[in-house]
Amino acid sequence: MIGDWLDIGWLEDIPVRGSRVLQVEGGDDIAVFRTGENKVFALRDRCPHKHGRLSQGIVHGGAVACPLHNWRIALATGEALGDDKGCTPTVPVKISGGRVLICRAGTLKAAA
Amino acid sequence: MPPGNPATELDKPMEMQPVMRAEDDAREHLVVIGNGMAGCRAVEEVLARDPGRYRVTIFGAEPRVNYNRIMLSPVLAGEKSFDEIVINTAEWYADNAIELIAGDPVIAIDREARIVTSRAGVATAYDRLLIATGSDPFIIPVPGHDMPGVISFRDMDDVDAMLAAANKGGSAVVIGGGLLGLEAAHGLSLRGMKVTVLHLMPTLMERQLDEAAGWLLKQALEERGQTILTGADTAAITGETHVTGVELKDGTVIPADLVVMAVGIRPSTALAKQAGLAVGRGIQVDDHMVSSDPAILAVGECVEHDGQCYGLVAPLWDMCRALADHLTGAPTGYRGSVTSTKLKVSGIDVFSAGDFSGGPECEDIVLRDASRGIYKRVVVKADRIVGAVLYGDTADGAWYFDLLKKQECVADIRDALIFGQAFAQGGGAADPRAAVAALSEDAEICGCNGVTKEQVVTCIEAGACSLDAVRGTCKASASCGSCTGLVETLLELTLGEAVQAGPKTMCKCTSFGHDDVRREIVAQAMRSIPEVMQKLHWSTPDGCSSCRPALNYYLLCALPGEYVDDQQSRFVNERLHANIQKDGTYSVVPRMWGGLTNPRELRAIADVVEKYDAPMVKVTGGQRLDIFGIKKEDLPAVWADLNAAGMVSGHAYGKALRTVKTCVGSDWCRFGTQDSTGLGVKLERMSWGSWMPHKFKIAVSGCPRNCAEATIKDFGIICVDSGYELHVGGNGGIHLRGTDLLCKVATEQEAMDYCAAFIQLYREEARYLERTAPWIERVGLDYLKSRLIEDAAGREKLRARFLYAKSFSQRDPWAQRAAGTEREHHAPIGRFIPRKEMA
Numbered sequence: 001m002i003g004d005w006l007d008i009g010w011l012e013d014i015p016v017r018g019s020r021v022l023q024v025e026g027g028d029d030i031a032v033f034r035t036g037e038n039k040v041f042a043l044r045d046r047c048p049h050k051h052g053r054l055s056q057g058i059v060h061g062g063a064v065a066c067p068l069h070n071w072r073i074a075l076a077t078g079e080a081l082g083d084d085k086g087c088t089p090t091v092p093v094k095i096s097g098g099r100v101l102i103c104r105a106g107t108l109k110a111a112a
Numbered sequence: 113m114p115p116g117n118p119a120t121e122l123d124k125p126m127e128m129q130p131v132m133r134a135e136d137d138a139r140e141h142l143v144v145i146g147n148g149m150a151g152c153r154a155v156e157e158v159l160a161r162d163p164g165r166y167r168v169t170i171f172g173a174e175p176r177v178n179y180n181r182i183m184l185s186p187v188l189a190g191e192k193s194f195d196e197i198v199i200n201t202a203e204w205y206a207d208n209a210i211e212l213i214a215g216d217p218v219i220a221i222d223r224e225a226r227i228v229t230s231r232a233g234v235a236t237a238y239d240r241l242l243i244a245t246g247s248d249p250f251i252i253p254v255p256g257h258d259m260p261g262v263i264s265f266r267d268m269d270d271v272d273a274m275l276a277a278a279n280k281g282g283s284a285v286v287i288g289g290g291l292l293g294l295e296a297a298h299g300l301s302l303r304g305m306k307v308t309v310l311h312l313m314p315t316l317m318e319r320q321l322d323e324a325a326g327w328l329l330k331q332a333l334e335e336r337g338q339t340i341l342t343g344a345d346t347a348a349i350t351g352e353t354h355v356t357g358v359e360l361k362d363g364t365v366i367p368a369d370l371v372v373m374a375v376g377i378r379p380s381t382a383l384a385k386q387a388g389l390a391v392g393r394g395i396q397v398d399d400h401m402v403s404s405d406p407a408i409l410a411v412g413e414c415v416e417h418d419g420q421c422y423g424l425v426a427p428l429w430d431m432c433r434a435l436a437d438h439l440t441g442a443p444t445g446y447r448g449s450v451t452s453t454k455l456k457v458s459g460i461d462v463f464s465a466g467d468f469s470g471g472p473e474c475e476d477i478v479l480r481d482a483s484r485g486i487y488k489r490v491v492v493k494a495d496r497i498v499g500a501v502l503y504g505d506t507a508d509g510a511w512y513f514d515l516l517k518k519q520e521c522v523a524d525i526r527d528a529l530i531f532g533q534a535f536a537q538g539g540g541a542a543d544p545r546a547a548v549a550a551l552s553e554d555a556e557i558c559g560c561n562g563v564t565k566e567q568v569v570t571c572i573e574a575g576a577c578s579l580d581a582v583r584g585t586c587k588a589s590a591s592c593g594s595c596t597g598l599v600e601t602l603l604e605l606t607l608g609e610a611v612q613a614g615p616k617t618m619c620k621c622t623s624f625g626h627d628d629v630r631r632e633i634v635a636q637a638m639r640s641i642p643e644v645m646q647k648l649h650w651s652t653p654d655g656c657s658s659c660r661p662a663l664n665y666y667l668l669c670a671l672p673g674e675y676v677d678d679q680q681s682r683f684v685n686e687r688l689h690a691n692i693q694k695d696g697t698y699s700v701v702p703r704m705w706g707g708l709t710n711p712r713e714l715r716a717i718a719d720v721v722e723k724y725d726a727p728m729v730k731v732t733g734g735q736r737l738d739i740f741g742i743k744k745e746d747l748p749a750v751w752a753d754l755n756a757a758g759m760v761s762g763h764a765y766g767k768a769l770r771t772v773k774t775c776v777g778s779d780w781c782r783f784g785t786q787d788s789t790g791l792g793v794k795l796e797r798m799s800w801g802s803w804m805p806h807k808f809k810i811a812v813s814g815c816p817r818n819c820a821e822a823t824i825k826d827f828g829i830i831c832v833d834s835g836y837e838l839h840v841g842g843n844g845g846i847h848l849r850g851t852d853l854l855c856k857v858a859t860e861q862e863a864m865d866y867c868a869a870f871i872q873l874y875r876e877e878a879r880y881l882e883r884t885a886p887w888i889e890r891v892g893l894d895y896l897k898s899r900l901i902e903d904a905a906g907r908e909k910l911r912a913r914f915l916y917a918k919s920f921s922q923r924d925p926w927a928q929r930a931a932g933t934e935r936e937h938h939a940p941i942g943r944f945i946p947r948k949e950m951a
Binding site: 006008009013014015016017018020021022023024025026029032036037050051052053056057058059060061065067068070072107108111 | 657942
């Protein structure tokens with residue numbers, strides 16, 4: 001029986017105000033973020049601008065700043081903030097018993 | 113009015129036969145269960161309205177008269193004696209013919225027969241019964257909670273037990289960082305015990321204070337010597353026959369000779385429940401404080417009215433009034449209370465009222481004055497105050513609370529609201545400018561520096577026509593900055609259009625500029641990014657990608673060897689010690705001291721290029737080799753290989769010393785005047801690894817032909833026959849700038865010393881991301897000369913500070929990562945292989 005949620009690790013495995021990458025074979029990486037308030041979010045690890053690795057950006061509030069050109073992307077929606085326009089696919093992710101669970105179908109869709 | 117004369121008259125002849133009295137007294141009998149603040153107050157209210165109406169009997173569980181429970185804290189702290197907190201003395205009971213049965217609690221109510229029975233077996237008939245049993249301390253049922261040495265903080269017996277324990281000295285743990293717990297901690301601390309407060313929630317007194325005020329309170333209590341642990345979840349109380357300590361769920365054990373449980377109170381409803389009355393969280397009563405049995409009433413902390421339970425005094429007084437109105441035949445009704453809390457916690461004034469949880473449509477008006485320890489927050493919704501939190505200065509609490517209760521529209525005074533009643537209503541309330549104009553000459557504008565309005569205006573009239581200039585001269589708003597708005601208004605009022613715009617703020621998260629933030633970090637000895645954000649009232653919870661790296665650098669520079677670098681506040685290149693490229697791979701540049709290399713290093717680089725399939729190697733402008741296309745996961749292995757050949761990080765990715773470019777100098781070149789290569793290597797060995805406001809490049813040319821291009825470097829040396837010319841502030845880049853000649857020195861050692869002093873001055877005074885070129889244009893070459901040339905002692909101190917700071921930073925970050933630290937920065941959290949999962 002294949003679950004709808006993939007268990008990818010402990011919340012503590014992700015640095016506060018940081019992220020880790022889930023590699024998906026045959027697709028793009030998924031960046032899993034942890035905010036200062038211990039909320040988790042997952043996005044395709046690609047900035048809508050020039051495909052920078054969002055996982056490598058600085059996380060602040062509920063956004064991440066892309067390391068290439070400092071676009072700010074909202075973690076909850078994947079939308080670029082401010083004057084920039086663009087959107088990165090998001091993947092549902094949740095915490096259960098300290099474990100980080102990511103939506104299987106969402107992962108495949110966002111990585112494709 | 114002093115109640116009860118007729119009853120007193122009646123009493124006298126009966127004194128000898130008290131048993132007869134009850135039967136002979138035809139008045140209705142009011143029996144009160146509870147001799148505390150609510151029960152006695154209710155009786156007082158009844159007597160005040162109709163002194164002769166009821167015969168009154170009061171049962172109390174404690175063997176004493178009614179005292180002010182709120183004042184137990186001062187008794188514990190040694191500020192008051194028990195006698196001083198008594199509300200109703202024995203004479204009061206006697207004068208009003210109230211029979212007090214103290215130390216014998218009621219244990220049963222027979223509603224059918226209308227009789228209450230005490231623990232000692234005394235049966236007393238009632239016509240009206242008033243339950244005022246108050247509340248019980250909540251005891252967390254952890255192992256050991258009933259061991260000797262564990263007490264609550266609710267009555268005088270608890271205080272006596274605490275005093276006895278404190279006399280023996282030792283340590284106390286208080287579980288619960290609410291009002292009661294903090295009061296207990298304060299008292300025990302004053303009595304000489306070493307106190308630790310454990311609080312489950314992240315901030316203290318979270319029900320009365322918001323996060324910011326709770327944080328300030330924690331700081332203040334820690335300064336008073338208490339240890340405060342928030343987020344501390346108690347697992348067990350340890351000990352065999354007596355408490356020895358408290359164990360937390362994370363395994364920490366805190367030794368303790370005394371444990372005070374002050375985690376909260378619950379309405380005391382056991383008796384009412386047993387009697388079959390309607391009980392929810394508390395005993396349910398109507399607007400006249402009548403329970404589900406019309407003969408039984410209830411007041412105080414034990415009741416639930418309209419779904420609300422109250423733990424404060426003000427609602428209790430309101431309830432007692434409604435109850436007495438009802439009992440004396442003039443019912444008015446209780447409509448619930450909007451509560452405010454104004455109290456002193458360990459000598460710190462705190463006030464809160466209404467709902468300050470915020471939410472949609474709510475606007476926060478915040479004033480912080482960190483230096484004076486003041487925080488004020490008023491929550492406004494649809495032009496009405498819905499909540500307020502005041503910390504440190506609660507003078508206006510009553511005024512805000514009044515506006516809140518009356519639901520008055522505050523639109524007209526909104527802009528001046530936060531400054532308090534005197535300000536908002538002091539002359540043209542509607543316009544903050546008019547309000548400032550109306551302030552008296554000697555009104556204090558800047559509390560931190562004690563600057564009056566007159567002084568600020570004088571300073572502006574004398575030529576300070578910008579905020580920065582005012583801060584620089586009379587110091588108004590130069591500390592915590594909370595009066596910045598006032599000073600700006602004074603500038604406008606005094607100068608009109610002639611006001612000069614202030615310096616740019618650091619970012620949108622703060623109203624401060626870089627220089628202000630830096631100065632305050634040092635002045636207030638701040639130690640962490642959250643502390644800076646709190647004390648300088650950041651407007652965002654955790655900053656942004658502009659201010660976080662800057663704050664991290666400023667703290668690192670201010671606290672060498674002490675500050676722990678926050679990796680999440682670093683731009684990716686400095687976090688991964690390599691340069692990110694547009695495809696997400698990294699480039700790696702090992703250090704080549706002074707541009708020198710050897711076969712071993714070259715072989716190691718060649719091996720890395722082949723082993724990790726690096727698609728390109730390039731010679732950089734700084735005389736080094738750059739290996740491109742390395743994957744993030746491979747970085748630690750690449751570094752291990754380079755380390756093995758003796759190479760370390762070149763910091764090509766950092767706001768740090770990059771390269772020291774040299775020419776071959778007098779060893780080989782026919783024009784060379786000095787050993788430029790050797791000096792370059794020495795300078796690089798001295799300076800590598802230190803973090804700086806921006807990247808920093810050095811070059812040493814062996815003669816004025818300047819083959820090392822030293823005059824477009826941050827620090828450039830041109831060797832001449834008679835010594836060394838030191839040049840500063842050059843760069844290539846978008847705005848090419850040639851260096852300025854700082855001075856000429858005779859020896860290599862002097863050149864090194866000046867270089868160290870210059871770097872340190874740059875580290876300490878330039879703004880983050882400001883290269884030396886714009887910095888020098890901003891402060892002027894004369895300023896640099898005054899610090900580095902004219903002030904020899906100052907120069908030496910700068911040099912010493914640089915050498916001290918760099919002693920902590922010359923550890924190769926590559927070696928640490930290669931050895932496995934911070935692995936999470938490189939390794940993926942996992943790999944998802946869909947088809948394998950399908951199989």
